[in-house]
Every structure is written in structure tokens, then in C-alpha cells.
Amino acid sequence: MTQGEAGLRSTRSRPTMREVAALAGVAIKTVSRVFNGVPTVDPAIVARVREAADKLGYRPNLTASSLRRGDGRTATIGMLVEDAANPFSAALTRTVENVARERGVLVLVGSLDENPARERELAQALIDRRVDGLVIVPAGRDQSYLISEQRSGTRMVFVDREAGLLDADAVVSDNRQGAVTAVNHLLGAGHRRIAYLGDRASIPTAAQRFDGYRHALEVAHVECDDRIIRHVGSSEEAAIAATEQVMSLPDPPTALFTSQNLVTIGALRALRALGLQDTVAQVGFDDFPLADILNPGVSVIAQDIEQVGKTAAEMLFRRLDGDESPARTITVPTRLIERGSGEIPAKGPRHD
Amino acid sequence: MTQGEAGLRSTRSRPTMREVAALAGVAIKTVSRVFNGVPTVDPAIVARVREAADKLGYRPNLTASSLRRGDGRTATIGMLVEDAANPFSAALTRTVENVARERGVLVLVGSLDENPARERELAQALIDRRVDGLVIVPAGRDQSYLISEQRSGTRMVFVDREAGLLDADAVVSDNRQGAVTAVNHLLGAGHRRIAYLGDRASIPTAAQRFDGYRHALEVAHVECDDRIIRHVGSSEEAAIAATEQVMSLPDPPTALFTSQNLVTIGALRALRALGLQDTVAQVGFDDFPLADILNPGVSVIAQDIEQVGKTAAEMLFRRLDGDESPARTITVPTRLIERGSGEIPAKGPRHD
DNA sequence: TCTCGCCGAGTCAACGTTGTCTCAACGTTG
DNA sequence: CAACGTTGAGACAACGTTGACTCGGCGAGA
Incomplete structure (x- = not known):
């Protein structure tokens, strides 16, 4: 490898304030002042420094800056x-x-x-x-x-x-209430046999959703049947298998509450495969793209992800701005989106 | 606010090597050696340093480290x-x-x-x-x-x-060939009137896909009709409007090639709204979730995103490891996924 | 005219870490 | 036993930047 070629494309190390200062004929500190927008610098000098910096392709080193500066912020x-x-x-x-x-x-x-x-x-x-x-x-x-x-x-x-x-601070969706809303919606359509398919119960959000499911059934005096309750994890395959199993019971559910995204999708695949998508009602937790274009559209409890993210970020920056108030948890409400699958009525003889 | 309370939750500034060294009774440099895994340190001292570091909750400052160390890498x-x-x-x-x-x-x-x-x-x-x-x-x-x-x-x-x-290095999908494949597939199903709906032509990838579309038609001696060619940008709404327009022409297309994700989705929404989803064939560029569950499933040219990302990252790290070879562009092939919408045959009298 | 204060710019040290050098202690060898 | 290499650890400076301080010059007020 020729020296010349290597030299051309090789790392000519990045210019520093020292070099900018030398070219502009000022002290390093003055360059620092210019780049930090300190107002007490002669406009002529500001121009000279800027010019020198441009010529060299200088870019401030935030790493060094954050090391030295008082607050130590890295942005x-x-x-x-x-x-x-x-x-x-x-x-x-x-x-x-x-x-x-x-x-x-x-x-x-x-x-x-x-x-x-x-x-x-x-x-x-x-x-x-x-x-x-x-x-x-x-x-x-x-x-x-x-x-x-x-x-x-x-x-x-x-x-x-x-x-x-x-x-510590936290921002969460109202999982329990969302699940209650979902189940109440299915109860309202006449369903009494509502299966629960969800993520592992060891995951807090899944536990809360399951809790809401149980609570809503209890309030409605509907029996909670363990045979149609499955904590399957978060995989489509497992959800498909579980759906097939509960639907092949002697007394299958007339509606499904699927408490996690991939479980929802797995379940709806399984219902389609069984030809039951227009017969068995389904409400899922978490919205997903194209849920509205399926036939029937998939009714879901949607989290307000933007609100959650925005709230969390704003909370963080308030803390960074010096807010020292006690840690708190903010709960963001969910909302039911009716698209068809959750509004399929219970058919056959009413059980009540 | 009481001083005591503020003191309890206030910023006790992060421990440094200096403090760890003091507690362990060694020089700062020795702490540095321990954390950098330099082998020539007495195991007893290593243990003492680690213990002191744990007690203080010490964490190395990568910012300072990268500033000082030779390569200046920030990881x-x-x-x-x-x-x-x-x-x-x-x-x-x-x-x-x-x-x-x-x-x-x-x-x-x-x-x-x-x-x-x-x-x-x-x-x-x-x-x-x-x-x-x-x-x-x-x-x-x-x-x-x-x-x-x-x-x-x-x-x-x-x-x-x-x-x-x-x-500079680049990793791209084979947009042109993907488009050619899509159009050939539609031609193969007997279509001669194939609309193009895509992103603005000023976007390079869109231009390449359009180029592939034109090329494939040309090779097949099929006329390219500007009235069924729409560069609509990347919004569902625009795609819906454009689809409605081309379908309401006196001589509407029997197939659509939609060259961008949101355009594909917009077009399929429009076809559904018109009840044409089983009549008009469609192949989209870019796969999307649930494309397989729709009825009919949506045939697409899928990019191998994992391959693209992996290749790019590996290329970058090879450069970081010192690879100085000339910059090159790697093209990753696409693949046609047949799901139904692209296999709808042209109906009515053949034009050929 | 002298002093005070202010403005604009410079000097010096330090942020937390590591590269280079130095040095003491120890064991080996002819 | 002296000369030597090796091993383990400390001293010092430096990475690029900024905070604290300093200092010369200049206009204003006494």
C-alpha cells in the first residue's frame, strides 16, 4: 500500500479549538466563547473565529465539553x-x-x-x-x-x-380498566362464555389485564372457567394452538378477549382457519395496523401510545429541569375501538 | 423545603477513580488498570479495588475514557x-x-x-x-x-x-429488478393494462422502481399509458384518491403495481371500498404485517430488511476495524411473495 | 488629573481517564 | 556477589473543553 494513497484517505485528525484559535489569532478561550454564544465578544472577532472554524471544518467536541462543564450534561x-x-x-x-x-x-x-x-x-x-x-x-x-x-x-x-x-416515576396505560371495558363490551353483546387468552401472568401488564377480566365477570355474576383461560406467552403460534384448543371444547366460548397483540393476531388467524371469524366475537388489547381492513374489522382496546411516550418524556425533562417532587405514577386511559369483531352477538339460546 | 430532605434525595455526585483509589489505598492508575483488565495487577489488589468500587457504586466514565484514550472511540x-x-x-x-x-x-x-x-x-x-x-x-x-x-x-x-x-459505502435493495419481477408476474397472469402507483419520482428508490415498471412493459411490448401512472407521494389518502381515479377511467387497469408501502395499503383500501379486491390484481413493493391474512392475501415484492441492516452494520464495523478498500455499493435481492392478490387472472377477452 | 468600574480578551487549572515513563523489589545467572 | 531482567505499581502529563480568575485599556465622574 502506497504511503501517498493512504495519506490521502487517512485520518487527518479532527481539528480542535486550539487549531481554530491559532488560525484566527485568538486565545482558545475566545473560540470557546464564540461557540457558546457568549455576548461579550467583539463581532469582528466572532466573524474571524467562525471563518477559521469553517475553513478547518471544526466541530465542537461535546464529549470533552460535557466532561468539563459544571452540570456534566451530555444532551x-x-x-x-x-x-x-x-x-x-x-x-x-x-x-x-x-x-x-x-x-x-x-x-x-x-x-x-x-x-x-x-x-x-x-x-x-x-x-x-x-x-x-x-x-x-x-x-x-x-x-x-x-x-x-x-x-x-x-x-x-x-x-x-x-x-x-x-x-421512581412511571407512566402506564390503564390495563385493568381497559380489560374491564373489553369484557363489559362482550357481555353487553350477550356473551356469557368469554375466553381469556393472554401473555404469561408473570408479566405485570398481563396480570393487570387478567385481573380486569376476572373482575368484570365477577361483577356480572358470570362464572370464571379455568378451561377457557390461557396464559400462553407472546407468540402467535402458541395463541393459535390455544385458540384451537378452547374452540374444540365441548362447550366452547362464544367470545374471546385476547390481551396482547401477538395473541390477538394468533387468535384471529385461528378463528379464520376454523371459519369462525363471523361467529365468535373477539376484542383484543392493543391496536395494530390494518385491524380495520380485515373482515370483520378487529375491535380493540387501544393504548394511547403517543400520550404515554410524550408524558414520560416530559416528566423526565421536568426532572432534569430540577423538579424534586415525590415520584408518581401517571395512568393514561385506554379506549375501545369498535370495528365489528367485538360486536358479534352471542347466538343460540341465552344462558341466563 | 427542609435541608435534610433535600440532602437525602439530592445529587451526591458520582464517585470517580480517585475516590475508589483512596478507599482501596492504591494509585488511580491501578484502578484504571483493574477496570481495563490489565493482567499485571496483583489479584489481591484487584479484589480490593473491586470491593471499593462496589461499595461506592463506582461506574467508569466512558466519556472521559474516550476523550483520553488513543483511538478516541466512544463505542x-x-x-x-x-x-x-x-x-x-x-x-x-x-x-x-x-x-x-x-x-x-x-x-x-x-x-x-x-x-x-x-x-x-x-x-x-x-x-x-x-x-x-x-x-x-x-x-x-x-x-x-x-x-x-x-x-x-x-x-x-x-x-x-x-x-x-x-x-461512501451503501447497501440497497434491488428496486429495479424487484419492480421488473412484480410487473412480469402480472403480465404472466395475462394482464396488459397495469397501473403504476408510487411515491414521488424525486425519491431515488421510487424512481428505480418506476424504471423497472417501464422496462418490464417495454420488453413485453406493452404500451405505457400515462393516464394509469401516478406518482402520488407516500400517503394512504393520496393513494386512495389515485386508485379511485384510475379505476373510474373508461378503460381502467386490470392490475395495479403499487411501489410503496402506504400506497399499497391505500390502494387495497380503495379496491375494497369499490368491491374490486377479487377482480383487480395487485402486487405491492414492500411487505407489511398481516398482508397474508387479508382476503385475498396481498402479493408483494419483499425487501430483505434484516439482510440489508446486517450487511450495512457489518460493513461499518469492518471499516472501523481498519478496512480501507474503495467504497462500494452492495445490492440485496428482493423476493416475490405470492399470496393471492397478484395471481388474480386478467378476465374478459385477452388483448393479445 | 486621578480613580473607579466595566468591557473584552487572556491565563491557568481542572473535569475523569489513560499512555508513557519511572522506580522499587525480587529472583536469576555466570 | 554483582549485573540483569522481570514484575507490579506510582508519578506525571495530556485528551478538548470550560469555570474562575486576571489584566490591560478606556470612558466617566469627582
Whole structure:
């Protein structure tokens, strides 16, 4: 490899304030003042410095700056979600990014895949980079490992689920009430045999939704039958299998409440495969794209993801602006979207 | 506010190596050695340092470390996508994150919303934070503003579209060939009147897909009729309107090639509204969730997003590992997925 | 005319870490 | 036993920037 060629494309190290200062014939500090917009600099000198900086292609080093400056802010926050590729996480990330952008703050993202060990690793990695704050959709149930970081001044807001063993802000959807609404809606259409298909009960949001399901049935004096209750995890395949099983019972349900996105989709695939999509009612928790274009449209309890994300981000920035009030949890309401599948009436003889 | 209360929750500033060293009774440099895994440290001292660090809740400051260390690496890369919330960008982000994670590298994301000014601002913001490299889905057509950064050693890979006025690596899908395949597939089902609905022609990928459309028709000696060619932009509403218009022509198309995600969805909504979903054939560019569950299923040309993202990330890291070979563009093939809508035969008298 | 205060710019040290150098202690070898 | 290499750890400076302080010059008021 020729020296010349290497020289051409090689790393001519990035110019620093020192070089800009030398070219402009001023002190380094003056360059610093110019780039920080300090008003007590002679306009002629400002122009000279700017010109020198442009000529050299100078860009300030925020890394060095944040190390030196008093507040130590990096203008960067960390965001830990379940999976950057899933629609819920993606929408959440985008709303947080929007709020951050207004303040010149960038977002570092990490996917946890429901893995508590990964949550810890990535949270540490973010802290090692001295992010100003964290927005976390926790994978584990114990965030006590963050106590010392919290005490060291790292602000954090939890989303979708509250933090465990840690006193911190959180923004959550009203899972329980959403489930109650869903089940009441099905009860209102005359259904008395309503199956529950949802994520593992160990996941807090799933537990809350299941709780709402049970509560609504209880209030309506409808028996809760364990044979049509399945905590299947969050996979379409498992949901398909579970749906086939409950539908092949001697006394199958006339309606389904599917409490998680992939479970909803799995169930509706299974109903279609069985030709039951116009017979068995279904309400899902979480909206999804094209739910309205299916036939019938899929009725869902929709979370207000934008509201959740925006609220969380604003909360975080309030903390960063010095809000020291006690930690609190904000609950964002859900809303029922009627599209057809949830309005299929119970057929056959009424059981009441 | 009482002093005591404020004291309890207030920022006790983060411990540094100095404090760990003091507590462990060693020099700062020794703490540094321990955390960098330098092998020539007495195991007893290692233990003492680790203990002191744990007691204080010490976490290394990567910001300071990257400032001081020779290579200046921050173990962070930047990723600029169209919109973190859309499925394409989200999937891309996730695959890049996966490759980065293996190397202990974190990803900063930014959404450009097809806005070239934003692209520039965000690229600068990333560079100011001294990211090791950039993965960019460019919004503008001119990336020459990055030449000086490239020369300063910031590595960059472009995705989905090549960089303009800049010599840089890129990973793109084979848009032209994908379009050719789509149109040939429709021709194969007997269609001779095939409409094109796509994004604005000023977007390079859209232009390539349109080019493929035209080329395939030309090869088949089928006339290209401007009245059934619409560059509508990327909105469902516009696609719906355009679909309604072309279908209400005296000589409407018997098949649609929709060359962008939202256009595909808009068109299929419109066909459904007109009751034509089983009559008019449709092939879309870009797969989307639930395309298989609709009736008929939607046939698409699917991009291999994982392959694109993975290739781009690996390319970037090869560059970071010192690869100085000339910049190149890697083209990833697309594939046709037959689900029904694209296999609807042309009815009525054959025109040939 | 002298002093006071202010304005504009510079000097110096420090943020938390690591590269380079130095040095003491120890074991080996001819 | 002296010369030597090796091993383990500390001293010092520096990365690029900014906070605290300093200082010269100039206009205003006594």
C-alpha cells in the first residue's frame, strides 16, 4: 500500500479549538466563547473565529465539553424498550425522540427482549456513557440495582410497567380498566362464555389485564372457567394452538378477549382457519395496523401510545429541569375501538 | 423545603477513580488498570479495588475514557432513519442494534421525516458527540457536507439509497429488478393494462422502481399509458384518491403495481371500498404485517430488511476495524411473495 | 488629573481517564 | 556477589473543553 494513497484517505485528525484559535489569532478561550454564544465578544472577532472554524471544518467536541462543564450534561438520554422493531416500542421511541429533539437531546436505544439481565447490562452501558436520563420499559421486576444511580443524579422514568423495588416515576396505560371495558363490551353483546387468552401472568401488564377480566365477570355474576383461560406467552403460534384448543371444547366460548397483540393476531388467524371469524366475537388489547381492513374489522382496546411516550418524556425533562417532587405514577386511559369483531352477538339460546 | 430532605434525595455526585483509589489505598492508575483488565495487577489488589468500587457504586466514565484514550472511540454509532416508528426503519434499527451489541456498541437514533435539513442537523449532532460511525438512510440527495467528516475519520454507510456527491459505502435493495419481477408476474397472469402507483419520482428508490415498471412493459411490448401512472407521494389518502381515479377511467387497469408501502395499503383500501379486491390484481413493493391474512392475501415484492441492516452494520464495523478498500455499493435481492392478490387472472377477452 | 468600574480578551487549572515513563523489589545467572 | 531482567505499581502529563480568575485599556465622574 502506497504511503501517498493512504495519506490521502487517512485520518487527518479532527481539528480542535486550539487549531481554530491559532488560525484566527485568538486565545482558545475566545473560540470557546464564540461557540457558546457568549455576548461579550467583539463581532469582528466572532466573524474571524467562525471563518477559521469553517475553513478547518471544526466541530465542537461535546464529549470533552460535557466532561468539563459544571452540570456534566451530555444532551443524550437512554431509552430501553422491549424490541425496537415492534410497533409499540417503535411508536414509543419516536414520541420520546420528538420531545427530546425540541431540546437538542439525542436518544440512545436498546432492546431488552424481556430479558432482565440485558436490562441491567444496557442500563449500565447507558450510565457509563453518562446519559442525562433514562426512559425504561422494564423487562425485570427488580430495578433496585438503579438505586445508587438514582442517588447519583441520573433521572429515570418507567413506561408501561412500574419499577420494582425502586421509587421512581412511571407512566402506564390503564390495563385493568381497559380489560374491564373489553369484557363489559362482550357481555353487553350477550356473551356469557368469554375466553381469556393472554401473555404469561408473570408479566405485570398481563396480570393487570387478567385481573380486569376476572373482575368484570365477577361483577356480572358470570362464572370464571379455568378451561377457557390461557396464559400462553407472546407468540402467535402458541395463541393459535390455544385458540384451537378452547374452540374444540365441548362447550366452547362464544367470545374471546385476547390481551396482547401477538395473541390477538394468533387468535384471529385461528378463528379464520376454523371459519369462525363471523361467529365468535373477539376484542383484543392493543391496536395494530390494518385491524380495520380485515373482515370483520378487529375491535380493540387501544393504548394511547403517543400520550404515554410524550408524558414520560416530559416528566423526565421536568426532572432534569430540577423538579424534586415525590415520584408518581401517571395512568393514561385506554379506549375501545369498535370495528365489528367485538360486536358479534352471542347466538343460540341465552344462558341466563 | 427542609435541608435534610433535600440532602437525602439530592445529587451526591458520582464517585470517580480517585475516590475508589483512596478507599482501596492504591494509585488511580491501578484502578484504571483493574477496570481495563490489565493482567499485571496483583489479584489481591484487584479484589480490593473491586470491593471499593462496589461499595461506592463506582461506574467508569466512558466519556472521559474516550476523550483520553488513543483511538478516541466512544463505542457508540449513530443511525438516521426516515421515521423510527415505521416498520421498515424499526426493523432496520433493530438489526443494526443487534450487530452493534455484539461489540458493546450502542446506537443513537434520529428520525429525518424525509427532511434534508434535519438530516444535516442530526448528522452534525451525532458527529458532535463523536460517534464512531454512522448508518444513514438519507433524506436529501446531497451528502457532500459529510466529506470533511469522512476525512476526519468518521465512518459511514448509507442504506436504502446511495449517498449523493459523496464517495461512501451503501447497501440497497434491488428496486429495479424487484419492480421488473412484480410487473412480469402480472403480465404472466395475462394482464396488459397495469397501473403504476408510487411515491414521488424525486425519491431515488421510487424512481428505480418506476424504471423497472417501464422496462418490464417495454420488453413485453406493452404500451405505457400515462393516464394509469401516478406518482402520488407516500400517503394512504393520496393513494386512495389515485386508485379511485384510475379505476373510474373508461378503460381502467386490470392490475395495479403499487411501489410503496402506504400506497399499497391505500390502494387495497380503495379496491375494497369499490368491491374490486377479487377482480383487480395487485402486487405491492414492500411487505407489511398481516398482508397474508387479508382476503385475498396481498402479493408483494419483499425487501430483505434484516439482510440489508446486517450487511450495512457489518460493513461499518469492518471499516472501523481498519478496512480501507474503495467504497462500494452492495445490492440485496428482493423476493416475490405470492399470496393471492397478484395471481388474480386478467378476465374478459385477452388483448393479445 | 486621578480613580473607579466595566468591557473584552487572556491565563491557568481542572473535569475523569489513560499512555508513557519511572522506580522499587525480587529472583536469576555466570 | 554483582549485573540483569522481570514484575507490579506510582508519578506525571495530556485528551478538548470550560469555570474562575486576571489584566490591560478606556470612558466617566469627582
